[in-house]
Amino acid sequence: MTAHVHEPVPVDESVGRRTVGHTDESTAVGRLRSAGIRVTNPRVAVLDVLEEARPRHEHLSAATVEERVRQRIGAISTQGVYDCLEALGSAHLVRTLEPAGQPALYESRVHDNHHHLVCRSCNLVTDIDCVVGESACLTPSSTNGFVVDEAEVTFWGLCPSCAASSATVARP
Ligand SMILES: [Zn+2]
Ligand SMILES: [Zn+2]
DSSP states (O other), X not given: OOXXXXXXXXXXXXXXXXXXXXXXXXXXXXHHXXXXXXXXXXXXXXXXXXXXXXXXXXXXXXXXXHHHHHHHHSOOOXXXXXXXXXXXXXXXXXXXXXXTTSOOEEESOOSSOOEEEEETTTOOEEEEOOOTTTOGGGOOSOOTTOOOOOOOOEEEEOOHHHHHHHHHHHOO
């Protein structure tokens, strides 16, 4: 039997408010804690930036995340932003979307198996909800023995405004 020492999880007490007895997943600090990863100011700022973008259905590039994090906490290096995104991604707090021909995009909307529509012309990315509970898209015609728990579908096309302007151009 190995001795198991319960060491206190290192927490930056200057970050956020303290929670007593439970973790509050409505805050970035709470989410980081319940994911079991270290709470640092840059990670909190990155997650907050992505949470703010979420109601607007924005999917942010690392460059945009960096710009907005800098407005919040001042200096952060580009590598620092990537390190945070990587840590948050491994903790499943952030989802990465990699549309062909575009820089990777990040969002904090996770675990709902939603899909994306990408405009070929202006690169606009839109969320599409997957029917929760039905998960028809989790039933491929053959799983080859895999246990499937996630499907990632990217639909490509033209957004309404690009479709409208290309129709105008195509008209003789
Ligand atoms: Zn478009
Ligand atoms: Zn999305």
